[in-house]
Amino acid sequence: MDPKILALLLKNYDDLLKRVDAHIKKVEKNYSDKIVCKKGCDTCCRFLNLFPVEAFALSAAFLGMNNSCQKSVMSGLEEKNRCPLLINNQCVLYEARPIICRTHGYPLYFKKDGEILVDFCPKNFKGVTSFTRDALFDLDQLNKLLAAINKQFLESFETNPFDDRIPISRALFLLDEIEEK
Ligand code: SF4
Helix, strand or coil, X not given: CCHHHHHHHCHHHHHHHHHHHHHXXXXXXXXXXXXXXXXXXXXXXXXXXXXXXXXXXXXXXXXXCCHHHHHHXXXXXXXXXXXXXXXXXXXXXXXXXCHHHHHCCCCEEEEEXXXXXXXXXCCCCCCCCCCCHHHCEEHHHHHHHHHHHHHHHHCCCCCCCCCCCEXXXXXXXXXXXXXXX
């Protein structure tokens, strides 16, 4: 696909990624001694399903990898318990990882049965008993934004060629799949 068209299709999604990354940077700065997430810790890297816009972005990144990296990923596609992009305990498309992967480990807040809950990786934030509001990801808001961006993305196509949710193992080949249709 023409890179300019690709960039236009993914503009809103890329902007959201930048906002998420900026938030994470701030949290990392403010809680630098409380975050133990690091290369090699892959507890969060399980099998994921993505919105089409995320799957599309991941596919573009995957097709930009060299052949040998692509082959390594493809050799793990049948694995059911881990993400195929996890190789030697590291994400091989870290810069292009989906939003959920970016939020892993950090404090998220959401409502459940009318109650406000905060969740984060128990390995992080040891001894922290409360967070300032700006340290928290509003999960419901993030999901709403992502759903709106996905809707707008889908409206760029004459007919929607995508499933509602796409597993990573299939997402990687989405661009090829679309171009063959
Ligand atoms: S895309 Fe990368 S960060 Fe996300 S689950 Fe897969 S290996 Fe982990």
